[in-house]
Amino acid sequence: MVVDGGDIDDLPKNDANHTALTPLWFLERAAQVHPTRPSLLHGSQRYTWQQTYHRCRRFASALSNRSIGLSHTVAVIAPNIPALYEAHFGIPMAGAVLNTINIRLNASTIAFLLGHSLAALVIVDQEYFSLAEEALKIWSQKSKSFKPPILVVVGDENCDPKALRHALSKGAIEYEKFLESGDPEYAWKPPEDEWQSIALGYTSGTTSSPKGVVLHHRGAYLMSLSGALVWGMNEGAVYLWTLPMFHCNGWCYTWTLAALCGTNICLRQVTAKAIYAAIAKYKVTHFCAAPVVLNTIVNASPKETILPLPHVVHVNTAGAAPPPSIISAMSERGFRVTHTYGLSETYGPSTICAWKPEWESLPADKKANLNARQGVRYIALEHLDVVDTETMKPVPADGSTVGEIVMRGNAVMKGYLKNPKANKEAFANGWFHSGDLAVKHPDGYIEIKDRSKDIIISGAENISSVEIEKALYSHPAIMEASVVARPDEKWGESPCAFVTLKPGVLDSSNEKQLAEDITKFCRSKMPSYWVPKSVVFGALPKTATGKIQKNLLREKAKKMGPVKLSKL
């Protein structure tokens, strides 16, 4: 009923003028506006927006037919394949919640996640079927609440057919069969309330149990649009999936691509060669990647690259602070690097180092240093500040006072699933606490100095591991570097550098000399108490999303035992 009053604020909502915000409409629109435009390409698989819309409606219908809907969780264990993209629409179209699972996790962690979210159905790429099987076994053994989820397996013509046959023999439904069981004209409904949950993603949980970050339709809608606007991504963008979609729903770009009626290029294996090849073949305009992937691109051998780039390619990098040297090297190769920063809890990136035309004329290293900062808030995040966590007062914008990054606004998660304690901590004082330590520069741009837990405290002085890493990355022989605290007899802690060298730099004979050279190099770049007392060579352990696992390095450094007094 429409009720009218005389007051200008007295006009109520009605069916015609209010509906829940949800990114699901983007897909319906893409199918209407550009039905024949390619939506998704993956090897020989090729879909149009109309097909994707039909497939996603089948997906939702197939779930609904199995009584899966509101408040149910559907898990997906897969790399960047079409089924994972379709899950971003098909699952919420049925009213259910999408839980993307990191494929690099081990079976017992996956068992924990499936049990924690009570997954009603699990979609698994054939390559990861045994992993899922093992996880289910652990879950069934460990928990009385275990109820076997429906299993759907996704076949891939490029993978070993044995794995698929095995899955089918175990009663899994083949994904295409699963879709066929649904109605392509399924009358999906948007959520009644835009606060309804759309996705669940677990943080890596290096120290405690993984925490389940719950996101809602409203936030997903707003971040999808915001992510396009701040990055200058336009209608028809061609987007390469290097960033795993299971990582914060691909920073919401899964949904953005539908809003832009763009084209998704899937990539099962992320290598420098595959990235360059896709850029040339599909005229890729945009991709997202963690700094380690940029590192791979920068250090690719000439035969893996296609340079100069045939056109400008925009790269959004986040997930760790990118060392300025990598930004410079990417720029030299013709990539336009946009640096963003965020967390699973903020739908992916929620700050951007917004580029200023006046920076163009600066020297390359100065430019890269400015661009290595985390920057300013996304449009969809209404408040961002760096505060003293004791007083909750903003730190001065002096580029040196360290505080915690806190956020507030529509791009902040609903909360952690079934974790009142973590929610209380995360939302203390009406702000979301990122756990990241940063400074605010005079121009208002923030710059991360460390994760709270990564800071090195040496003789009561805070040392930023990020700053030391930045210096290490500018060393000509170093490909990757990570610095953590090592116990120190005199200082309590001191910096320990783990370093991967560029190919061909090291043979076993010159290890010691190189370590000395690196130490000397550091001495020229930083206060002496920052200089790593230990330099360890070798590959760095990484998460599925390319984040260096500092927790493992910390353990390693601990096992090395404390730096002895004598060493001073």
Next chain:
Amino acid sequence: MVVDGGDIDDLPKNDANHTALTPLWFLERAAQVHPTRPSLLHGSQRYTWQQTYHRCRRFASALSNRSIGLSHTVAVIAPNIPALYEAHFGIPMAGAVLNTINIRLNASTIAFLLGHSLAALVIVDQEYFSLAEEALKIWSQKSKSFKPPILVVVGDENCDPKALRHALSKGAIEYEKFLESGDPEYAWKPPEDEWQSIALGYTSGTTSSPKGVVLHHRGAYLMSLSGALVWGMNEGAVYLWTLPMFHCNGWCYTWTLAALCGTNICLRQVTAKAIYAAIAKYKVTHFCAAPVVLNTIVNASPKETILPLPHVVHVNTAGAAPPPSIISAMSERGFRVTHTYGLSETYGPSTICAWKPEWESLPADKKANLNARQGVRYIALEHLDVVDTETMKPVPADGSTVGEIVMRGNAVMKGYLKNPKANKEAFANGWFHSGDLAVKHPDGYIEIKDRSKDIIISGAENISSVEIEKALYSHPAIMEASVVARPDEKWGESPCAFVTLKPGVLDSSNEKQLAEDITKFCRSKMPSYWVPKSVVFGALPKTATGKIQKNLLREKAKKMGPVKLSKL
């Protein structure tokens, strides 16, 4: 208090993860990210985003100091000057509602508007002060509820100083003084609820009293972002204000420009020469204009133009269906024309003729015909259809069945102010009724055939005045054309064409011959019963926003008396 449950939809809103959507944050962000970038240029006036933010906060504070806030209306009577732009932020920052008033209205209509909205304060450009004065006089005489609003006058160095002196002598506060009375650090607050009203705009009301369209913060936020995305408008856009801001808040681009940290170029007088000059001087990237303005650009004399254009300029045209011939002519001059369609009730444009790459290779006239269609829904408008108003069923997508355009979603107004009857009609059956008649093409794009009231009914056959106008615009001698119904003794009604010729075409001696030539031309282009039986030469009456006033032409046609039987 944060309450946590076990259900995935059971995580409540809190201060950290939910805030009202409002475009006001865009300004705060622009001032933070690009404080020194020009926000607004107007003659010798030049503001940066930081200055604009400070001025708008002063504006809000000055209102608040005068006890103007929630549920109050503040009216602005001004052309495209900085004060009108600032009003889009300053007024809602105080919690009040912005009512922009069309400067071409007469005093008695303005008196009606001010009385209807009970304007608490009126900001008026010095050029329109006498008009406002007269309106206030009429209001005070006609209504017992009259309470004299506070008057603020905006001076302009390029206008006659006498008008300003006069205003000040009448007790009006000078705008800059008004701002100075406010605090540049005023702690404005976003609305408690995003459904709160942000703006009020009156429809032209050609047949009845003007209706007050009330818009909310949520819709303004969503349309601002949507308008940038569908048009491919990126960060830092340079936008020329040809479209009056008083027309649907400049189709929400007032707020979009802040979201994009772009630059606004104000233009008091819209002429072809001024447009070309601004494009060259300020590197304008985008502007909006009604088709009549495009007509002016296309028909500008060589000395008024700067061609070829120094760079690509994007033009968004709406307000009336643009004849394909004008789209073609604009394209030839290097403008990239995007055709949109909407109403005050939908925050300005809510459909776009989304361009398809496959159209590029078509002949120019075919391209222009495709682009002359109204197209598909904006991202922020969730539903759009063409329906049979009896059954509310969608018409077939056959390009010929005419129905009414109906809309539903977040880009639809709250309602008309104090007008329950109009609201009931507008929102009948859970849809907003546009009153525009259209067909749906097989590709899903809609095309307007007429306003309900503009359709000509001749011998029980519907004739689309828009189709006849399209043909007339392709005649080499015609600059502007408008077709209305004229009473007809035999057919009830028949088409009557009002035509403005290109400069130099007509002397009084060849009027009759030219009319015959035009009739012949039409006969080659349309069914014989569509051919205008009367062709009248002369200037066409227009509204302030460049819309041809068909109501006046209809009156004129009526006064001409019915077409006699003998004429057949």
